[in-house]
Amino acid sequence: MxxxxxxxxxxxxxxxxxxxxxxxxxxxxxxxxxxxxxxxxxxxxxxxxxxxxxxxxxxxxxxxxxxxxxxxxxxxxPEQTEDRSAAMRARLQPWYDEMELGEVPLPHAPFxxxxxxxxxxxxxxxxxxxxxxxxxxxxxxxxxxxxxxxxxxxxxxxxxxxxxxxxxxxxxxxxxxxxxxxxxxxxxxxxxxxxxxxxxxxxxxxxxxxxxxxxxxxxxxxxxxxxxxxxxxxxxxxxxxxxxxxxAYVHPAHRKELASARDDGTRLTQLFSGRPARGFRNAYMDTFEPFEADAAPFPTQLSLTGPLRKGAGESRVGDVMSLWSGQSASLIREMxxxxxxxxxxxxxxxxxxxxxxx
Ligand SMILES: Cc1cc2nc3c(=O)[nH]c(=O)nc-3n(C[C@H](O)[C@H](O)[C@H](O)COP(=O)(O)O)c2cc1C
Missing domain, CATH: 3.20.20.70 (Aldolase class I)
Known part of the structure; x- marks a missing residue:
């Protein structure tokens, strides 16, 4: 059939x-x-x-x-990235400080x-x-x-x-x-x-x-x-x-979320890259949710959020990295x-x- x-x-x-x-x-x-x-x-x-x-x-x-x-x-x-990232860079600075990452860098397009x-x-x-x-x-x-x-x-x-x-x-x-x-x-x-x-x-x-x-x-x-x-x-x-x-190339923290997913665990956000994408909610998304509109233009926002992944260390990386997933992840199987x-x-x-x- x-x-x-x-x-x-x-x-x-x-x-x-x-x-x-x-x-x-x-x-x-x-x-x-x-x-x-x-x-x-x-x-x-x-x-x-x-x-x-x-x-x-x-x-x-x-x-x-x-x-x-x-x-x-x-x-x-992306254009005028310095001006269009200023608000987001200021909001991210306390997280950079906590992780001892120095100043939030000026944005660049990674691709x-x-x-x-x-x-x-x-x-x-x-x-x-x-x-x-x-x-x-x-x-x-x-x-x-x-x-x-x-x-x-x-x-x-x-x-x-x-x-x-x-x-x-x-x-x-x-x-x-x-x-x-x-x-x-x-x-x-x-x-x-x-x-x-x-x-x-x-x-x-x-x-x-x-x-x-x-x-x-x-x-x-x-x-x-x-x-x-x-x-x-x-x-x-x-x-x-x-x-x-x-x-597939999937970070262990991401794999863990996929393996224990629920129907209501994902949300759309542009906070990681500057364009809307669906992934599991985490501490970074929850904290910056009110400031979605401040995300720097795609794909330069990635250059601001990328360092957090390194700074968080293994124990907290799942709190700050993108964990992309669709809404039906609770039904997926490992094989x-x-x-x-x-x-x-x-x-x-x-x-x-x-x-x-x-
Ligand atoms: C981790 C991840 C990365 C993705 N990257 C791309 C991409 O590079 N290019 C693209 O056309 N679609 C990309 N997509 C979207 C998929 O093409 C597709 O629309 C989506 O996975 C379908 O929904 P599902 O995840 O519920 O199966 C990505 C999806 C996921 C989950």
């Missing part, structure tokens, strides 16, 4: 499961295990240098000759947006799939990616964003519901708290565009995959459920990525035949 469709054949995969790109959390071991199991392994390379991205893709290719999704960020480069060097890399490495978060690259760069023959995917968090992506000629749209872990892919400035959950967003996007739609947010097992397929998805993109796989992919397929088949018999 498992669907093969136009999208799965274009992506070169056997099962309609995409392991979500997760910059910082994914590894070539994770992406290659999922690709070898018939799904689509992804590498979130948005926070990597071009050299590091090149090395990660090469590592994937060493372990798998199946499709790979290389994923990049298309954020605006760049998608640019010409990324295109050069894609021309030589030719991953089968390229996906974008936070919109699309500048038109000339986008055109150059098109010419590599990669299948192009991009995230939408509203119907308006999905329509815009369709007009730019992407091949499929990732409908990212409010449940999703990590950064919202939003790029038209929508209020994150007003964005729809996946149950509302997915059918509205499938009705609004003529492209295949990939469902993302809160999908963790056969029931949730079957629900996404019933709502019109051609495939699912799953992040949080892959974080407990041994192949190797190939086993998880196979289990998700088996559960989905069982769920679909149960529903057919009703």
């Amino acid at each position: 498992w669907p093969s469709n136009e999208l799965t054949s274009r992506l070169g995969i056997d099962v309609a499961i995409i392991q979500a790109p997760m910059a910082g959390g994914n590894t070539p071991a994770l992406s290659s295990a999922v690709s070898n199991a018939g799904g689509l392994g992804s590498l979130g390379l948005g926070t990597s240098s071009v050299d590091d991205a090149r090395a990660q893709i090469a590592e994937h290719v060493k372990s798998s000759n199946r499709s790979l999704n290389a994923n990049f960020f298309c954020h605006d480069e 760049t947006t998608f640019g010409a060097e990324h295109v050069d890399m894609l021309k030589t490495l030719s991953p089968k799939v390229v996906s974008f978060h936070f919109g699309l690259p500048e038109p000339d760069l986008y055109q150059a990616v098109r010419e590599t023959d990669a299948v192009i995917l991009a995230s939408a968090t509203t119907v308006s964003e999905a329509r815009w992506l369709e007009a730019q000629g992407v091949d499929a749209i990732i409908a990212q519901g409010l449940e999703a872990g990590g950064h919202r892919g939003t790029f038209q400035g929508a209020d994150p708290t007003a964005q729809p959950g996946l149950f509302a967003l997915l059918p509205q996007i499938t009705s609004a565009v003529d492209l295949p739609v990939i469902a993302a947010g809160g999908i963790v097992d056969g029931r949730t995959i079957a629900a996404a397929l019933a709502l019109g998805a051609s495939a699912v993109q799953i992040g949080t459920a892959f974080l407990l796989c041994p192949e 190797p990525a190939a086993d998880l992919t196979a289990l998700l397929v088996a559960e989905t088949n069982a769920q679909l035949s149960r529903l057919a018999k009703r």
